[in-house]
Amino acid sequence: MIPATDRIPHNRGETMRASTDAQGGDLRGLPDGSYLDLGTCVNRYGPPPSVAAALCSVEPERLLAHPYGVEEVFTQTYAKFMATEPEQLVPGRGITEFIRVLAHLLPSNEVAVITPDYTDTIRWFPTHLAPPPGVMETVQTRLERVDRAMSAYPYVVFSNPNNPLGLYLHRDFLTEICRAHPDSILIVDEAYIEFLSEHARLSMVGSGLRNVVVLRSPNKLFGIAGTRTGALWTRNEDIARRVAERKLNWTLSYVDAVLATAALADTMWADRTRAALLRDATELEGLLIERFPSLVRGVPVHYRFLPVADPVAGHRFFLDHGVVVRAFDGRQPGRVSGLRITVPASGELVKLRESLNAASAVAPRLIYR
Structure with missing residues (x-):
């Protein structure tokens, strides 16, 4: 330094x-x-060392063909890590891709973001619900805004734990709010949930609710942001189908999938x-x-x-x-x-x-x- x-x-x-x-x-x-x-x-x-070993093991000949099957292997490995079913995941190139896809799919006037929040979220969704001027954000102020937003908007987006503040809203409180507003869909960016020791229990993936969408990626915890892997979880069949239809033919490259799978297996x-x-x-x-x-x-x-x-x-x-x-x-x-x-x-x-x-x-x- x-x-x-x-x-x-x-x-x-x-x-x-x-x-x-x-x-x-x-x-x-x-x-x-x-x-x-x-x-x-x-x-x-x-x-982790497992990623370095996986990178060294990549055979150049495997790069000749299209990456058949690697998406499925990544999805199965990530689903196991998240304690969910592979069928409930839509794989993608990091959380940012899903934010942009959802921004194109959802009417912008029907989406509200609980701010402050992540760069691409506030860039792609223009309606921002901020704390009152001069009031420092707390868990309670954020919970109250999520509740108000879900009563007024069909879609509510926010990061949890929050980027940049780091505040985490407990899954139980969010589940209660979602149940109170079944006609509104909560889209949760959980890029940092895996830094919590009990992430599988604390993630909204475990809520099982149909009006929840969760965006996840192993890139941050495992230190592999240079790869672009992630997944969208939801039990809402309509959103899952519409997002999957926007996927590229080859969502994940062979190298990205191999490295991310090696990382996820190193629990x-x-x-x-x-x-x-x-x-x-x-x-x-x-x-x-x-x-x-x-x-x-x-x-x-x-x-x-x-x-x-x-x-x-x-x-x-x-x-x-x-x-x-x-x-x-x-x-x-x-x-x-x-x-x-x-x-x-x-x-x-x-x-x-x-x-x-x-x-x-x-x-x-x-x-x-």
């Missing part, structure tokens, strides 16, 4: 593009340098790494709360959200000390002003502590007012 102070853009507009407009993990807008990338929400302990690695991540998350929270009292704490995921009034300054503060974080501009639709910081691996956590200790005199200026 090398401080890059002398290479930071001095033009405010350039800094804005390099921070609040960039998705997590996209470092192309930054000056040359070596950074600790905590801007993407992919598990920094990944990928022991997933359990060990998840436990290490949650321990690291507690340590990261303790490190950040010393300097940033407004930190959203106690969330069950591998990242933390730091509300700051000026996310560009916050982004630059960390960048000056060799760390990339994800910045969100609260003036943009569906956003909240602040920084999302992914948990570094244990060795990287030491470096982050050293950087923040060296910058302790500067840090208080970033506290949200």
Whole structure:
């Protein structure tokens, strides 16, 4: 991790593009340098050794033919991991593909998004239901908005655990709301549910309700975002059929399916790494709360959200000390002003502590007012 102070853009507009407009993990807008990338929400302990072994075992001849059968193998493996039936899954190229397909299938005026939320969700669905101005989001405020939204809209979309705040709404509460509004369909992006140790029990997949759609992907937990695999779960036959009809002829490539299947089969690695991540998350929270009292704490995921009034300054503060974080501009639709910081691996956590200790005199200026 090398401080890059002398290479930071001095033009405010350039800094804005390099921070609040960039998705997590996209470092192309930054000056040359070596950074600790905590801007993407992919598990920094990944990928597991099983993925490296699977990649080395790929025979070039297998790339000659179309990927017959690999979609079915991936679906069966992922269904087992999710504790559901393969027939209830529609495979796809990550969660983003399903968001875009649903945006084309569903009338935009009938869909509401509980914000703040994921970049593509708020981009493709224009109706946003945000918390009241000046009110920091909580589990209760989000539950209340889901309830109100399902009473008013045929479709309600949100991420759970939330991106970027990390708040998780318990399946039991959401199930109760869905049962109270059977004519509204809840579409849940569960990209980060697998970071919860009891994800199979806590996922809305286990609700069994027909007015629920769940979007899942192994990319984040297993550290394989470079592959594009995911699945849509629902017991709503109409939505499943319509989404499946929009699939490409070859949804998954041979290499993507082989690597994702190898990762999903390595459940022991997933359990060990998840436990290490949650321990690291507690340590990261303790490190950040010393300097940033407004930190959203106690969330069950591998990242933390730091509300700051000026996310560009916050982004630059960390960048000056060799760390990339994800910045969100609260003036943009569906956003909240602040920084999302992914948990570094244990060795990287030491470096982050050293950087923040060296910058302790500067840090208080970033506290949200």
